[in-house]
Every structure is written in structure tokens, then in C-alpha cells.
Amino acid sequence: MPSLPPDTTPELLAPAGNWDCARAAVAAGADAIFFGLPKFNARLRADNFIEADLVELMDFLHRHGVKGFVTMNTLIFTSELKAAEEQLRKIAAAGVDALIIQDLGLAKLARTVAPNVELHASTQMTITSPEGLAFAETLFPMERAVLARELSIKEIERFHAHNTESLDLKTPLEVFVHGALCVAYSGQCLTSESLGQRSANRGECAQACRMPYEIVVDGEKRELGAVRYLLSPQDLAAVDLVPQLVKAGVKSFKIEGRLKSPEYVSAVTRVYRKALDATISDSESPITPSDRYELEMTFSRGLSTGWFAGTNHPYLTHGKFGKKRGPLLGTIIDCGPGWIRLGNLTGVPFTAGDGVVFDAGENRDLEQGARIWVIEGDRLIFHLTYSGINFDRIKPGHTLYKTSDPKLDSELRRFWQNTRPAEKKTPLHFVVTGQPGEPITVAAAYAGRTFSESSAMALLEAEKHPLGAEKLAEQLGRLGDSSFELGSLDNRLQGNCHIAVSALNQLRRALVKQLEDAAAIKPEPPKITTTHRDLLPAVTRSATSTAPHLSVLCRTMDQVSSALECGVETLYCDFEDPRRYKEAVALVRTSDSAIHLATPRILKPGEMGYLKLIEKAAPDGLLLRNLASLHFYKDRHDLKKIGDFSLNVANPITAKLLMENASLDHLTISYDLNIGQVLDLLAGAPPEWFELTLHQHMPMFHMEHCVFCTFLSKGTTYKDCGRPCESHVVHLRDRVGQLHRLQADVGCRNTLFNGKAQTGARYYEHLRAAGLSRFRIELLDETDDAAKTIRAYQDLLSGKSDAFDLIDKVHALEKLGVTEGTLAEL
Structure with a gap:
């Protein structure tokens, strides 16, 4: 590979949850660090910096030639716009180099009030295709786009291939190359919000993906032995793929880990520094077995190359554990009270004082671990009293993993504490x-x-x-x-x-x-008199109230028939196979109803054909679920266009951006908002813009990972899995016994739907008083009860029944219960 010109030299971006991690990143050779503040960042559990740290931190970084990026990568509610603006101005005044942002409205605000600070689109913005990036570029110029972690290298290459075609993309690309992988698409995970009102889009992820699940197939539990962690991917380690990623056009290489220790930051950053430097100088890879050991030892749930090499579902998510594991040492071939003997050794070093865990294929909350006390010959000795191990449970055939290396931890600590990186002159x-x-x-x-x-x-x-x-x-x-x-x-x-x-x-x-x-005189940031209020839409209140309108989302042809039987005026269709959309359109054409077809929630490079297929079905309108579909249909003014919940509309600035730039007729309110936040949104933007989902099974995990392929087939992709998703009804049972329906879409992406239905009926009158007139119910797997559910909500909207009557009816219809879910205020 030829040497790269300076303006395209790759950047190594390291995480920093606190001062120690920042010092470790600088010592290990990071070009930039990213960190959060107490508000508006997606890692609220990290130590985080405070605003008072900003000037000192940026001075420290800049003296060493390192840049500092602040994460404001959460959704912003209407009531928070003023506070977000104040934080943006303080960030700009402190000399921060860049902002990493999820919320489209916040990005527009940042570009307006902090124009000298670079704008980086967070991976939470769910940019999965060149068309999606092209649409984002029409909203505001950006200096960086952090792509979704589910893209392969071949798919990343297509972003630059499009530059020679029609899109003319200008934004440099960034990817995660190391660390924890979320099973769901970032920005599209509603699990924590749905189950406990702790939104991942608000920095409060409860890591439900790391919990054990049972798989229930056609009503029967499927025994999977030691496999319980069905949604927990192995961690990412793309150190061997750095040259390919540089060639694919990646500008910035990002390490995950704002919740990790400075020792982790040190180890991972210095290994990737070596890999990037070798790539830039076109040298042989300098990565040694010792380097790989450090990557695995400092933190891993097992290491993989993620999605970079393409789809291989079982490789990424084996399901055997969900917590830090470390490297495998070997298999127990003999044991007794206080000792074990290992065989099938992997070559990983171990010594007295190292921490280990015994893998007996049991519940991980019950598994045993301890430190090696003494090594005598080929026997590992554990203290009978202080280890706490019940040796009656240790058997030959169990495996042993190394979870702690005090010597390595000590060396890494000395490294980041004692290294004095040269100041940049x-x-x-x-x-x-x-x-x-x-x-x-x-x-x-x-x-x-x-x-x-x-x-x-x-x-x-x-x-x-x-x-x-x-x-x-x-x-x-x-x-x-x-x-x-x-x-x-x-x-x-x-x-x-x-x-x-x-x-x-x-x-x-x-x-x-x-x-x-002269250097001591910091340039004054430009005086920006524009505020968030200048970006808000104009709101005028109609003197007359618009009659309420109910739409129904159907996922089967039988549900379409039920909706037509009930006289529903607007239907949305969300079928796994969009080839059946033509059949649905033909059926609806026999009525006075209108039909809108839903796009896939995710579109990756090369998948625009799905949108053409939808277009050919000749619907009345479209339910648009991602930035790529907004770009594709931006000039189709003959179709009704509704932006769906997955666009994450949480404030009026975001709403205005999308309504104006995508020529939308309506927007679905984000599922992250409770009733108070919904009412704030309706007060801050024209209520006629919006539609609210009044009844649904919340779509929790939306993921590239296919559970059907991984655990119900011997295949690795859709090409050889036998498509069990088409022949079985599958649920996952969580730790509290709740069943959740699993479904696949046309791209073989899986969605896990909350088993309990959510209803906002109790808030209906408040929503009507706020001017909202468009309401939706979303069916999941209802069959005979679909019409009863629809009629119950029709009666609510017509005034024939009240919320209490409706809740009683829906509760009787829903096998697994009903909840107010995310709309309820804590």
C-alpha cells in the first residue's frame, strides 16, 4: 500500500471515561480521545468529565498533539434544548475539537451555535448505507460519520465507490475496530426502554443482551445445553484488518471502552498504534502473540472480527457466556480436593496469583472462580479455605479460563503512570x-x-x-x-x-x-446570537379540532382483511416478504381504504432494490424507517410519506428538519418519549405533523444477528440455514419468565418484540387536548383477535368507550398482558 498523504493519514481514537484513561490513551499513542459529560452522553455509567474539566483537559491534550471529542450522543427532549445549547457553547469555548452526536436536531443546533467545533455523526445515527449518509449531508455538513458496526469491509468500500457515481459523498468515515459489540443496531435498541424505561438512546442501557434466554419453538422449550446467552456477541478485534480498512477508505479507527479501566485503554491503544503505524509505512504487521494476549486479557467475551468479514452468525454469537471471559487455558483432565490437572493446553501462560473461572456449562451466575494459590508440577493448587471453591462441583471435562493477570495489570499501570509522552511543539x-x-x-x-x-x-x-x-x-x-x-x-x-x-x-x-x-491568547469564539429558539418551527393552533384518525399496521394478509372488515381508513403493511406487498395493495384496492407500505428498518449498501420493489407495488403512501429511504423517495411528491418511530424524532428541531428536507406528510413520535415529553413535543411543533402509536408490542432488539440461523440450523447465513424463520413460531423467554416474539425481516434481520402489549389509552384525552389527531395501532401476531383489538380502539376514538373499558378489553385479548410501558412517567 502506498504511503498516504497527510490529510488522509488514519486517526486512532481511544475512549476515556476519566482522567486516568485520558492519560493512558495519550501515553499509548492515541491521536484523539472521546469522552462524555454528565448530561447527554450514551455512557452515563462511566465516571465522565465535568464541564469544569474541559479547559484543563483540552490544554493537556493539545500540548501532546491529541484531539478531544465530546460525546453528546443521545436523543434530546424538547425541554432539554436550552440546556443542550448551553453545553454546546461551553464546549466550543473550551476548545473542544469535535462533537459526536446522535440527535439530528442537536446536530443542527451544534452546527449553528458552535460552528468552529467539528460535527461527527454518531454510530447511534444508524448510518448503514451511502444513501443514508447522503441524506444526512443534506441536513448539515459533517466532518465525520461513524458507520454502523454491522457493515462488512466490502460494504464500507461501497461508500467511496458511490463518490464516482451520483452521490458525491464528502464526509470522512470512522468505524469501531475494537471492543464490545451491541447485538442491536445502535440507535435502534428499545429493549431497556421497553422493559424498564432505561433507554439506550439516553445512555441508560441495562445490557439485556448480556442476559440468559431460553428459546421456545412452536410452544416447546428447545434444549440448547450450555448455550443460554443467545443475544450476547463476542467482542470485536479487527487489528489484523487495519490495512484492509485503510484501503476501504476508513479515516478514523475507534476503540470502544468508556466504561473500561486505564489498563485496558493502555493495552488496546498501543497495540492498534503499532498496527496503524505499520499500515501507514507499508510495513509487515508487527503484532505479536503477546499483543494478542493483552487484547484478550484486559477485557473480552471472546474476540472476533465482528461483521467486517461478512455474515457468519454462529461465529459472532456462540451463546455460551455473556460476561468477561479472558483466554481459554485448557480442559480439566484430573482433579481432587484443592487441585486440578489440565490437558489440551492452549499455550496461554499462567502462574500463581492469576484469576481463573471454571466453565461447567452451568448458569453463569453460579459458576466458580478463584486465584491460583500454588503450582506444583503439573497441578494447579487452590486454597481449600480461602478460594471458596466447592470441589465436589469440579469435574474432568470442565474447561478453565484465565480472567485476571495481576502481573500484566501492574505492568500496564506502570506504563501509563510513568510514560511521559513528548509535548507537541x-x-x-x-x-x-x-x-x-x-x-x-x-x-x-x-x-x-x-x-x-x-x-x-x-x-x-x-x-x-x-x-x-x-x-x-x-x-x-x-x-x-x-x-x-x-x-x-x-x-x-x-x-x-x-x-x-x-x-x-x-x-x-x-x-x-x-x-x-501570542499563543497564550486564546482566540475568542465567534459571537453567535442565534439560539435554539430560532430553529424551532412556527406553531399555530387551529380553532377547530380535527377528527381523530386511526391507522392500523398489519404484518399478515389475515390482519389486512381484519382491518378492512373494520373499515380502517389507513393501513400500513409491514411484511417479512415485500414481494407480497402487491397482493396486499390489490386487496385494499377493493375498498375505500388507503395502503402505505413500510420499508425495511435497515438498508445496507446494495439493498436499494427493496425500495424499488415497494415502489412497484403502487401503494398510496410509504412508511419510511431510515435515512436511506428518505433519500431514495425525496422527490416522490405523488406518494404520502410518513416517517416512522425509528427516525428517533424527540424534539421540534428534529421534526422540522425531517418534515422540510424529506418532504414528509407526517412523523411518528419516538418510542423513547413518555407522555410528558410527548406533550412537550406537541406544544413545540404543529401537532398535525405527528402520529402516535397508541397500541403495539414494542420492537425491542433490532439486529443483524439471526437467532434462527444460529440456534435453529447448522448454517452460517441465509444461504444455508434452511430458513427456520419461515416454518416455526419462535419466542425467547427472559429471566423473569416473560415470552417475547422473535421475527425476521426481508434482510434476515431479527426483531424481538415485547411479549406484553403497550397501550397509551389512558393518555388519549390528554393527547387530543394537545391537538393530536393521528393514532396508530400495530398488530404483531394477532389472528382472530385482530378485529376485536381494532374495534376496541375505534370505540375509544369515537367516544363509545373510555380508556378503562378499552384497557379491560385489550387485557382480555392479550395472552401475555398489557402495560402502559414507555409512555408512563416514572
Whole structure:
């Protein structure tokens, strides 16, 4: 690979949850760090920095040539816009280099009130295709887009391939290369919100993906032995793929881990520093077995290359454990009270004091672990009293994993605590002028200005050794502890000149003082008088109330028939196989109803054909679920276009951006909002823009990972799995016994739906009073009860029944119960 020009040199981006992690990242060679503040960041459980740290932290980073990026990667509610604006202004004033943002409205606000701070689209923005990025670029210019973690290298390459076609993408790309993988698409996981009102889109993920589940197939529990962690992927380690990713056009290489230790940050950052430096210099990979051991030992649930190499579902998610594991040591071949003997050794080193865990294929909450006390020959000895191990439970055939290496931890701690990375110095380009009989003048350019100093005495005629470039560089280059270094020197002296060395030194000191005084003056950020209020839409209240309108989302043809039987005016169809959309359209055409077809929730490079298929079905309108579909249909003004919940509309600025730039007719309110936040949104934007889902089974995990393929087939992809999703009804049972329906879509992506239905009926009158007139119910697997559910909500909207009657009816219809779910206020 040829050497890269400076403007495309890859960047290594490390996580920092606190000061120690920031120091560790700098010591290990990071080009930039990303960190959060107490508000508006997706890792609220990290230590995080506070606003008072910003100036000191940025000064520390910039002195070492490292950039600092602040994560504001959560959704912003209407009532939070003022506080978010204040934080943006403080970030800009502190000299932060970039903002990593999820919320589209917040990104627009940041571009407006903090224009000097780079804008990076978070992976939470769910950019999965070139078309999605193209649409985001129409909203605001960005300096970086962090792509979804589910993309392969071949798919990433297609972003740059499109630059030679019609999209002309301008935004540099960033990808995660190491660390924990979320099983759900970032920005599309509603599990924590649905089960406990702890939204992943608000930094409160409860990590339900790391919990054990049972799989229930056609009503019967399927025994999977030790496999229980059906939704917990192995961690990502793409260190061997760095050259391919650089070639694919990746600008920034991001390490996950703001909840991790400084030892983890040290180890991972320095390994990837080696890999990137070798790629940039076109050298052989310098990564050693010791490096790989450090990556696995500091934190891993097993390491994989994620989705970079393409789809292989069982490889990514084996289901055997969900917590940190570390490397496998071997298999127990003999054991007794207080000791074990290992076979099938993997070559991973171990010694007394190391921590280990015994894998007996049992519930991971019950598994045993301890530190090795002594090693005697080929036997590992554990203290009978203090280890706490019940050796009656340890059997030959169990495996042993190494979970802790105190010696490595100590070495890494010494590394980041004792390494003193060189401070970055600004190169100066000196120009020296003068001639005998005149003062000597030294000038240097800095920060767009030219500074100069002249000697108090005149130059003399040299008798023997005239001043040359070498002598001048020697004396003027002695910049010591200053923040400058000699870059180049242009000697323009005329004649044979001589001056005392002391005069040159005095000249240098005076010039450096000028430069340092100038460097100490921080440029004032531009005065931005625009506020978030200037970005809000105009709101006018209609004197007359619009009659309520009920739409129904159907997932089967039988449900479509039920909706037509009930006289529903607007139907949405969300079928696993979009080829059946034509059949649904034909059926609806026999009625006075209108039909809108839903796009897939995710579209990856090369999948725009699904949208063309939907278009050919000739619907009345579209339910658009991602940025790519907004781009694809942006000029289709003959179709009704409704933006769905997955666009994450949580505030009026986001709503205005999408309504205007995608030419939408309506927007679905984000499922992350409770009733108070919904009412705030309706007060801050025209209520007629919005539709609210009043009844549904919340779509929790939406994932590239296919549970059907992984645990119900011997295949690795849709090509050889036998498609068990088409022949079986599958639920996952969680730790509290609740069943949740699992379904696949056209792209073989899985959605796990909450087993309990959610109803907002109790808030209906409040919503009507706020001006909302459009309501939706979403059916899941209802069959005979579909019409009864629809009629119950029709009666509510017509005034024939109240919320209490409806809740009683729906409760009787729903096998697994009903809840107010995410709409309820805590």
C-alpha cells in the first residue's frame, strides 16, 4: 500500500471515561480521545468529565498533539434544548475539537451555535448505507460519520465507490475496530426502554443482551445445553484488518471502552498504534502473540472480527457466556480436593496469583472462580479455605479460563503512570535578514501573523567565519522548554556578517517571548446570537379540532382483511416478504381504504432494490424507517410519506428538519418519549405533523444477528440455514419468565418484540387536548383477535368507550398482558 498523504493519514481514537484513561490513551499513542459529560452522553455509567474539566483537559491534550471529542450522543427532549445549547457553547469555548452526536436536531443546533467545533455523526445515527449518509449531508455538513458496526469491509468500500457515481459523498468515515459489540443496531435498541424505561438512546442501557434466554419453538422449550446467552456477541478485534480498512477508505479507527479501566485503554491503544503505524509505512504487521494476549486479557467475551468479514452468525454469537471471559487455558483432565490437572493446553501462560473461572456449562451466575494459590508440577493448587471453591462441583471435562493477570495489570499501570509522552511543539520557520552595519532581524510566522525581533547592535564585517545557516540554526534552534521547535531557516543575510553569540541568544529569547505571549491568547469564539429558539418551527393552533384518525399496521394478509372488515381508513403493511406487498395493495384496492407500505428498518449498501420493489407495488403512501429511504423517495411528491418511530424524532428541531428536507406528510413520535415529553413535543411543533402509536408490542432488539440461523440450523447465513424463520413460531423467554416474539425481516434481520402489549389509552384525552389527531395501532401476531383489538380502539376514538373499558378489553385479548410501558412517567 502506498504511503498516504497527510490529510488522509488514519486517526486512532481511544475512549476515556476519566482522567486516568485520558492519560493512558495519550501515553499509548492515541491521536484523539472521546469522552462524555454528565448530561447527554450514551455512557452515563462511566465516571465522565465535568464541564469544569474541559479547559484543563483540552490544554493537556493539545500540548501532546491529541484531539478531544465530546460525546453528546443521545436523543434530546424538547425541554432539554436550552440546556443542550448551553453545553454546546461551553464546549466550543473550551476548545473542544469535535462533537459526536446522535440527535439530528442537536446536530443542527451544534452546527449553528458552535460552528468552529467539528460535527461527527454518531454510530447511534444508524448510518448503514451511502444513501443514508447522503441524506444526512443534506441536513448539515459533517466532518465525520461513524458507520454502523454491522457493515462488512466490502460494504464500507461501497461508500467511496458511490463518490464516482451520483452521490458525491464528502464526509470522512470512522468505524469501531475494537471492543464490545451491541447485538442491536445502535440507535435502534428499545429493549431497556421497553422493559424498564432505561433507554439506550439516553445512555441508560441495562445490557439485556448480556442476559440468559431460553428459546421456545412452536410452544416447546428447545434444549440448547450450555448455550443460554443467545443475544450476547463476542467482542470485536479487527487489528489484523487495519490495512484492509485503510484501503476501504476508513479515516478514523475507534476503540470502544468508556466504561473500561486505564489498563485496558493502555493495552488496546498501543497495540492498534503499532498496527496503524505499520499500515501507514507499508510495513509487515508487527503484532505479536503477546499483543494478542493483552487484547484478550484486559477485557473480552471472546474476540472476533465482528461483521467486517461478512455474515457468519454462529461465529459472532456462540451463546455460551455473556460476561468477561479472558483466554481459554485448557480442559480439566484430573482433579481432587484443592487441585486440578489440565490437558489440551492452549499455550496461554499462567502462574500463581492469576484469576481463573471454571466453565461447567452451568448458569453463569453460579459458576466458580478463584486465584491460583500454588503450582506444583503439573497441578494447579487452590486454597481449600480461602478460594471458596466447592470441589465436589469440579469435574474432568470442565474447561478453565484465565480472567485476571495481576502481573500484566501492574505492568500496564506502570506504563501509563510513568510514560511521559513528548509535548507537541509548533515548528517555526525563521527568516533571517541583515547586512554589515545594520541590525540582524529574525522573523517567524505564527497563527496567521508575522513576528520579528531586531538586534540592538549592528552586524559586523566577518574577518574569518561569516554567519551561515548552520550556525544560525544551531543558536536559533535552542528553543528549550518552549512550545516551539525549529522547522526551517531561510538565511537571507547579505555579505560576510558577524555578531556575538550572546546577541543571537538575546534575539531568540525576545522573539520566543512574543510568540508565547501570542499563543497564550486564546482566540475568542465567534459571537453567535442565534439560539435554539430560532430553529424551532412556527406553531399555530387551529380553532377547530380535527377528527381523530386511526391507522392500523398489519404484518399478515389475515390482519389486512381484519382491518378492512373494520373499515380502517389507513393501513400500513409491514411484511417479512415485500414481494407480497402487491397482493396486499390489490386487496385494499377493493375498498375505500388507503395502503402505505413500510420499508425495511435497515438498508445496507446494495439493498436499494427493496425500495424499488415497494415502489412497484403502487401503494398510496410509504412508511419510511431510515435515512436511506428518505433519500431514495425525496422527490416522490405523488406518494404520502410518513416517517416512522425509528427516525428517533424527540424534539421540534428534529421534526422540522425531517418534515422540510424529506418532504414528509407526517412523523411518528419516538418510542423513547413518555407522555410528558410527548406533550412537550406537541406544544413545540404543529401537532398535525405527528402520529402516535397508541397500541403495539414494542420492537425491542433490532439486529443483524439471526437467532434462527444460529440456534435453529447448522448454517452460517441465509444461504444455508434452511430458513427456520419461515416454518416455526419462535419466542425467547427472559429471566423473569416473560415470552417475547422473535421475527425476521426481508434482510434476515431479527426483531424481538415485547411479549406484553403497550397501550397509551389512558393518555388519549390528554393527547387530543394537545391537538393530536393521528393514532396508530400495530398488530404483531394477532389472528382472530385482530378485529376485536381494532374495534376496541375505534370505540375509544369515537367516544363509545373510555380508556378503562378499552384497557379491560385489550387485557382480555392479550395472552401475555398489557402495560402502559414507555409512555408512563416514572
